[in-house]
Amino acid sequence: MQSLGKFGVALTFVLVLFLLASNVESKKKRRRVEIRINRETNHTKILKSLKNQQLVIENKLQLTSTSEDTSSVGIESLINSYNTEFYGDIQIGCQSFKILFDTASANLWVPSSQCKEPVCFQHNQYNSSKCSSYIANGTSFQIQYATRVTEDVILKGFLSTDTLEIAGLTIKDQTFAEIVTLPESVFNRSHFDGILGLGLEQIAIGGVTPPFNNMIAQGLVDQPIISLSLTRNASDPSNGGKLLLGGSDPTLYSGCLTYVPLSVVGYWQITVGSFSLGCNKVICSKFEAIIDAGTSLIVVPSCALKKINKILGIKSSDKRDGVYTINCNKVSSLPDITINIGRKDFTLKPSDYILNYSGTCVSGFTSLAQGTQDINIGSEDNCCSPWVLGDVFLSTFYIQLDYEYKRIAIGSRVTNYSTSSCS
Ligand SMILES: *[C@@H]1O[C@H](CO)[C@@H](O)[C@H](O)[C@H]1NC(C)=O
Ligand SMILES: *[C@@H]1O[C@H](CO)[C@@H](O)[C@H](O)[C@H]1NC(C)=O
Ligand SMILES: *[C@@H]1O[C@H](CO)[C@@H](O)[C@H](O)[C@H]1NC(C)=O
Ligand SMILES: *[C@@H]1O[C@H](CO)[C@@H](O)[C@H](O)[C@H]1NC(C)=O
Ligand SMILES: *[C@@H]1O[C@H](CO)[C@@H](O)[C@H](O)[C@H]1NC(C)=O
Ligand SMILES: *[C@@H]1O[C@H](CO)[C@@H](O)[C@H](O)[C@H]1NC(C)=O
Ligand SMILES: *[C@@H]1O[C@H](CO)[C@@H](O)[C@H](O)[C@H]1NC(C)=O
Numbered sequence: 001m002q003s004l005g006k007f008g009v010a011l012t013f014v015l016v017l018f019l020l021a022s023n024v025e026s027k028k029k030r031r032r033v034e035i036r037i038n039r040e041t042n043h044t045k046i047l048k049s050l051k052n053q054q055l056v057i058e059n060k061l062q063l064t065s066t067s068e069d070t071s072s073v074g075i076e077s078l079i080n081s082y083n084t085e086f087y088g089d090i091q092i093g094c095q096s097f098k099i100l101f102d103t104a105s106a107n108l109w110v111p112s113s114q115c116k117e118p119v120c121f122q123h124n125q126y127n128s129s130k131c132s133s134y135i136a137n138g139t140s141f142q143i144q145y146a147t148r149v150t151e152d153v154i155l156k157g158f159l160s161t162d163t164l165e166i167a168g169l170t171i172k173d174q175t176f177a178e179i180v181t182l183p184e185s186v187f188n189r190s191h192f193d194g195i196l197g198l199g200l201e202q203i204a205i206g207g208v209t210p211p212f213n214n215m216i217a218q219g220l221v222d223q224p225i226i227s228l229s230l231t232r233n234a235s236d237p238s239n240g241g242k243l244l245l246g247g248s249d250p251t252l253y254s255g256c257l258t259y260v261p262l263s264v265v266g267y268w269q270i271t272v273g274s275f276s277l278g279c280n281k282v283i284c285s286k287f288e289a290i291i292d293a294g295t296s297l298i299v300v301p302s303c304a305l306k307k308i309n310k311i312l313g314i315k316s317s318d319k320r321d322g323v324y325t326i327n328c329n330k331v332s333s334l335p336d337i338t339i340n341i342g343r344k345d346f347t348l349k350p351s352d353y354i355l356n357y358s359g360t361c362v363s364g365f366t367s368l369a370q371g372t373q374d375i376n377i378g379s380e381d382n383c384c385s386p387w388v389l390g391d392v393f394l395s396t397f398y399i400q401l402d403y404e405y406k407r408i409a410i411g412s413r414v415t416n417y418s419t420s421s422c423s
Contacts, residue, residue, distance in 0.1 A: 088243070090196065091165040092176065093131030097124050100192040101243060102294030103228075103268050103401065104388075106204035107143060108164070108211055110194035112157055112178030119184040123193040126178050128160055135161040141177040141206055156181035164211055166196075167245055169220045175208045195294070198226060200403065202266040212245065212403065221246025224403040228293060229253075229413055230395040241395070253398035253411035260342040261407045263288060268401055268408055272387070273343060275304075277311045278335030287384035291399065291408060295390030297323070298353070302367040304383040311335065314363060326354060328361040339393075341410055352396040364392035 090099045097110050111120040113127035128134040137159040144154045157179035164174035179194070197203075197210060204210050209217075216224045229252045230241040242252070263271045268291040276282045283304050300308065309315075312334060314324045334350040353364040400409035 091163075092126055092174075093128075093133045093162040095124065095126055095130065097126075097193040098191065099194055099196045100190075100294060101198055102195050102292070103198045104290055104292040104294050105143070105195065105197035106199035106201060106210040107141075107177060107206070107208060108174065108194065108196045109141070109143065109155065109157065109177035109179050111182055112180050114178065115157075115180040115182060117182060117184065119182050119187050120179075122188065123182075123190075125193075126160070126162075128162075128178070131162060133163045135173065137161055137175060139206060141179075143177070143205055153183045153186050154181070155179050155183065159206065159208065164214075166211065166215075167243075169215060169245065171211060171214045171218060171220065174211055174214055177206075177208075198293070198401065199268070200266055200406070215245065216403065223247050226401045226403070227252070228394060228399040228401070230293070230391055248400055252414060254414045255412055257398075257400060257409035257411040258342040258344045259407050259409045261405075265406050268292075269386070270341065270408060273340035274338075275340075275387075276338045277308060281311060281335075283307050284384045284387075288386040290386060290388050291394065291401070292388050292390050293394055295388050296392070297364050297366050297390050298392050299388040299390065300365055300367055301383050301385045301387070304387070305365055305367040307383065308365050309363070312363060323366055324363040326361045326363055328356060328359060331356075331361055346397060346410065348393070348396055353392055355392070 088099060088101065090097055092110060099108075099110075111123045111125045113125040115125060128136070139159045140156070141159050142154060142156050155177075157177045159175050160178050161173050161175045164171040164176070198212055199210070201210050201213050212224075212226065215221050223246055225244075225246065225248055227244040227248045228241070229244075229249075242249075260270045263269055270289055270291070272284075272287055272289045274282055274285040275287070309324060312326065313330065314326055318324045318326065331350045331354050334354070336350070337348040337353060339346045339348065355362045355364060396413065398411040398413040400411075402409065
């Protein structure tokens with residue numbers, strides 16, 4: 001298909017933003033989710049037209065009011081682009097930005113008007129002399145992302161402080177980074193201007209208090225909880241999902257939530273009991289995994305990918321731009337995946353873990369293996385080194401991130417907003 005190249009590029013771009021799970025160095029970060037924020041209002045957000053309409057899944061976002069109109073839960077509607085990026089709008093001072101919400105980093109940055117590189121001109125740029133609420137800081141800032149491209153993706157800039165409005169909640173004195181060096185290879189195509197990290201403050205660069213911590217400290221939210229209900233449905237553009245800042249919404253899940261403490265505080269990192277494909281084909285047990293809304297797929301060590309691809313019947317020649325295609329006709333015969341978390345089994349059906357781009361089916365699994373090595377190479381890995389559970393995982397479940405108790409909760413996501421009871 002003529003459009004595959006384009007689509008591949010988009011996916012590759014998304015993959016570029018993965019957080020390198022094994023890298024605990026605080027300078028390495030990731031991001032992945034784009035969100036629009038609005039609160040208790042009706043909003044229709046339309047992703048601006050992209051060239052390749054058939055291939056690009058353009059999800060409009062509609063904000064549905066929740067039953068409680070309490071003032072302290074910010075509801076950010078999500079725009080789902082390519083089923084792989086979720087983003088939304090924020091305001092810094094008097095200026096608007098499109099922001100990717102990332103649970104695997106903890107800093108906010110946007111391009112600066114002081115950036116003179118062409119790539120910055122394609123984005124909204126923060127100009128501090130336009131907003132009276134600006135407070136200078138000037139400390140230099142640097143953030144690095146693990147990527148699939150060969151060169152290092154390093155962003156450089158300096159800190160500034162201003163008000164930050166998200167989903168109708170206004171944070172005073174939020175320190176963020178104005179970026180003056182933005183790698184073109186990655187950000188030329190991004191639909192968002194910057195990234196807002198929802199990771200814990202332990203991984204914040206430069207000792208900057210993350211936005212959500214400031215929301216809590218300034219009493220803007222009811223509870224120190226963020227809830228994610230991402231939707232991945234190409235034929236339902238009105239529903240990109242929701243990010244709830246400061247609370248939960250029991251109508252978005254059914255049954256009970258399963259609570260799991262973080263195994264390491266910093267990333268939203270947990271120990272997964274087991275991961276199996278089909279009947280008792282355990283790929284890995286007792287391994288670490290990072291919940292990353294900033295990553296589109298599930299990123300596994302190459303050794304695990306090799307086993308998964310073998311069971312799914314994927315060959316090395318099926319690899320394109322870092323992802324694996326699979327014949328759509330085979331999808332219905334693929335096995336379910338069972339992920340045991342907190343001693344409870346969570347199931348991913350083939351329709352959950354295979355992405356369908358207008359007839360091109362792509363596996364929801366990939367690895368961050370170096371270079372062009374494919375599924376037959378890569379014995380270097382321990383299959384159980386940290387996995388990254390990206391949007392393929394997150395859009396199947398309802399996820400709650402608890403900043404106070406340092407735990408996550410997982411439940412079955414409902415899309416029809418019916419009331420549910422926990423029995
Ligand atoms: C929200 O949108 C719906 C459909 O467009 C409309 O019927 C309703 O009146 C709106 N509600 C508010 C509070 O604007
Ligand atoms: C920043 O805004 C000021 C005031 O509007 C304007 O004079 C200046 O040219 C802008 N700077 C850049 C780099 O766009
Ligand atoms: C970035 O976009 C500009 C304008 O569309 C284009 O001229 C340039 O070649 C692009 N750079 C890369 C690395 O794709
Ligand atoms: C700049 O921000 C950092 C992080 O919030 C803070 O530690 C530092 O004191 C600030 N510096 C100035 C000059 O305001
Ligand atoms: C996707 O959305 C369409 C249109 O609203 C709906 O008919 C379909 O059931 C949805 N599919 C899933 C898997 O939710
Ligand atoms: C994939 O999408 C195509 C076109 O949108 C559709 O005809 C096909 O049934 C889908 N296949 C699967 C396995 O979802
Ligand atoms: C809504 O979802 C619930 C829980 O999955 C289900 O029991 C119910 O039948 C659904 N209602 C409709 C109208 O689809």
